Amino acid sequence: MEKMTRRRALGFAGSAGVSIFAARRGLPRALAAVSAENAAAATAALTPTMTEGPYWVDELLRRSDVRANTSSATSNAGAGQVGVPLSLEINVRDADNGDRAVNGAHVDIWHANAYGLYSDESSQQVGGGTSTSSTKGQNFLRGYQVTGVDPGLGSIAVDGRVTFKTVWPGWYSGRAIHIHVRVRTYDTRGNVATNYTTQIFFDDAANNAVLSGAAPYNTRTPTADPTTDENDNVLTSSARATNIVPVTGSIASGYDATFDIYLHGVQRAATAADSSDVSVSASLAAATATRAANGTRAVVLAVHAGETLAATAKVRRGTKILGKATGRLTGGTHRLRVGLAQGATAGAATLELTLADAAGNVKTLTKTVHVPAG
Numbered sequence: 001m002e003k004m005t006r007r008r009a010l011g012f013a014g015s016a017g018v019s020i021f022a023a024r025r026g027l028p029r030a031l032a033a034v035s036a037e038n039a040a041a042a043t044a045a046l047t048p049t050m051t052e053g054p055y056w057v058d059e060l061l062r063r064s065d066v067r068a069n070t071s072s073a074t075s076n077a078g079a080g081q082v083g084v085p086l087s088l089e090i091n092v093r094d095a096d097n098g099d100r101a102v103n104g105a106h107v108d109i110w111h112a113n114a115y116g117l118y119s120d121e122s123s124q125q126v127g128g129g130t131s132t133s134s135t136k137g138q139n140f141l142r143g144y145q146v147t148g149v150d151p152g153l154g155s156i157a158v159d160g161r162v163t164f165k166t167v168w169p170g171w172y173s174g175r176a177i178h179i180h181v182r183v184r185t186y187d188t189r190g191n192v193a194t195n196y197t198t199q200i201f202f203d204d205a206a207n208n209a210v211l212s213g214a215a216p217y218n219t220r221t222p223t224a225d226p227t228t229d230e231n232d233n234v235l236t237s238s239a240r241a242t243n244i245v246p247v248t249g250s251i252a253s254g255y256d257a258t259f260d261i262y263l264h265g266v267q268r269a270a271t272a273a274d275s276s277d278v279s280v281s282a283s284l285a286a287a288t289a290t291r292a293a294n295g296t297r298a299v300v301l302a303v304h305a306g307e308t309l310a311a312t313a314k315v316r317r318g319t320k321i322l323g324k325a326t327g328r329l330t331g332g333t334h335r336l337r338v339g340l341a342q343g344a345t346a347g348a349a350t351l352e353l354t355l356a357d358a359a360g361n362v363k364t365l366t367k368t369v370h371v372p373a374g
């Protein structure tokens with residue numbers, strides 16, 4: 001896999017319903033046998049795929065410190081999560097090419113807080129004295145970084161690597177303590193090319209030390225996770241060698257963990273030689289033309305931004321501009337309004353939304369809208 005420049009590394013993350021599930025053909029065969037021609041190159045055990053589980057939400061939050069709700073969260077904005085600090089390093093390797101570092105991959109993590117709750121869920125499995133299961137509108141303990149592009153917790157980016165600052169997960173009924181990981185690469189059109197999920201585990205001794213020795217974990221009953229690694233229904237006995245990671249550190253100072261992912265069948269990501277730009281993290285959720293009671297017309301759009309972006313929206317019919325608006329978006333979902341000219345005739349038109357990040361990368365999204373009669 002070619003080393004990716006920053007301009008090509010950030011794939012356009014579309015909606016989960018389209019980008020993820022329409023790209024199943026790109027799933028890496030992480031458990032398949034390595035072909036004879038590549039057998040010598042695969043020097044480490046392939047990392048098995050594991051279920052994404054019921055709590056995946058594509059929040060498009062590009063950040064290394066995932067401990068708090070963002071300022072754009074619609075519930076408890078800015079509120080942080082308590083717990084024992086955990087610094088997590090994830091390395092993505094291509095087992096088909098001499099375990100070469102994979103750059104330009106989006107690596108998401110998401111996991112439960114100290115009370116066993118995931119963010120942005122209206123209901124979920126809990127236990128152990130947790131008083132509520134609704135966290136809708138919050139986005140704590142979720143985020144992504146881009147391998148070889150984002151420096152994360154360090155001062156410079158490292159090939160194939162991302163890093164996160166989080167907290168030790170808490171338990172919930174039926175599962176051993178774990179962290180979910182998704183790795184995605186994107187093609188030159190911004191579509192998902194590789195879509196791989198797995199989970200990180202810690203040994204029972206480390207889990208029990210945190211749960212019994214630190215607040216707020218030790219305020220729950222029981223203080224030990226009732227589901228151990230050995231009886232978890234996702235972590236198979238063959239996966240314990242690859243997916244249970246050792247940790248260093250202490251409750252007082254926090255822990256450090258490193259997880260190495262070795263993949264087979266990784267699809268090539270976009271490179272600097274590609275002509276299309278797929279670098280901006282955003283999605284266009286909706287665009288609708290409206291007519292107010294006073295006769296004014298506009299196109300109203302909902303945009304989800306994964307980073308700070310400059311936005312220019314135009315409604316055009318051929319070369320004629322029917323309306324234009326500009327603005328600046330921070331991370332989160334935004335509602336934009338593009339007023340239409342009084343003389344605009346009814347009929348189909350094209351909404352053209354151009355988004356630019358701080359590095360000058362540009363992405364243009366389009367959608368057909370129907371202009372109502374004036």
